[in-house]
Amino acid sequence: MVAGEEVTIFVDGRRVTARAGEPVAAALYAAGIRTTRFSRRRGEARGPFCMVGRCTECVMTVDGVENVRTCTTPVRDGMRVETPGGRRHGPSGA
Amino acid sequence: MLRLRKTGTVDMGRSSGKGKGADGGRPREGGESLAGGHGDWARAWEVSRRKAVAVIDCRQEIPCNPCETACSKGAIRVGEDICALPVSDPEACDGCGRCVAVCPGMAVFLLDRRAGGGMAAVTVPYEMGEEPRAGEEARAVDGEGKELGKGKILKVTAAGGTAATKLVTLEVPEEWALKVRGVRLREIFIEEAEEVEGYRGAGDCIVCRCEEIVRSEVEETAGHGFRSLAALRRASRVGLGYCQGRFCLEPLRRELAEKSGRTVEELGFGSPRPPLRPVRLSRLGGGDVRDT
Ligand code: SF4
């Protein structure tokens, strides 16, 4: 893997181009996706907040593993990233 | 190896020693901090008599290292473990200020005591709209935004960092030199009681992100006469989520102190236990060491 090289990840099935070495949350942000999950109690859209792996607002299901902090997880070619519990705000999710 | 150590330190406001707590970087008291700590302030203090040197006040073990990559002298080391605290080498530093400009946490400043006479030149980043100008006065503020006093702006440069970052060099008495974390060009009145009240009344806001507890809920629960933080947490679930209270415990303690008439010290702390963040059971069993 060369840092900066283009890789493809799949966000809720949608193809997103990312840069090798960047965190998943950064790739999502660059692709215009601001929502990483929906809160359990109020069902509100949530997105990265601290960007340094502390707040857990950015957790998603990555390659089948739940509760992965996307802000501190580097992208990998072919990675599958899913909104926990599914996207409820339409397919674009932005 | 498990990576818990690097990222899992939760100090929860216990600000003794090398505080790396959830407090966002409170300044250490000037004198006592000279005894050492990360980045070796004592050496920087000595070396600053001969030249301008970078002093690092980075306390949270967050994944970050622009200071290291910005330094062409190799004077700052974070190392392999990106969550490690940066360590500086004042002898190698040439005082260029690049690290000051790039640090997203405004955790680095330059110290220069060459002028002597009990005065020091401190260089901090400035990113607000107004134009700081050499020769004018500015207010030096500490890490909590409290005003230390006024000083003369000696120099303003636009060194590195984002386009908007300026480096402002302020002349201040040596006594505050290690406390200055920013400059302000005009007075800000937010400390006025009514304004703070007005701001608070502006609407409900989330206090605990993990458990989705808003301020009014905390106020209501706190109003029931809980005498300890632990009791408040049990009753409301505030601070008991994923992040273990990294973001909410300090505001909570203050809120509860106000409601209960006790001091924040009397209220005690939370009692976080390892693992300090969600960890897959297989990792604890030694099976999977990926940092997911
Ligand atoms: S001031 Fe310049 S030389 Fe000194 S540590 Fe910072 S980047 Fe390196």
Ligand code: SF4
């Ligand atoms: S750039 Fe700033 S916040 Fe990041 S490690 Fe260096 S001193 Fe700490």
Ligand code: FES
């Ligand atoms: S944004 Fe806070 S943990 Fe990822």
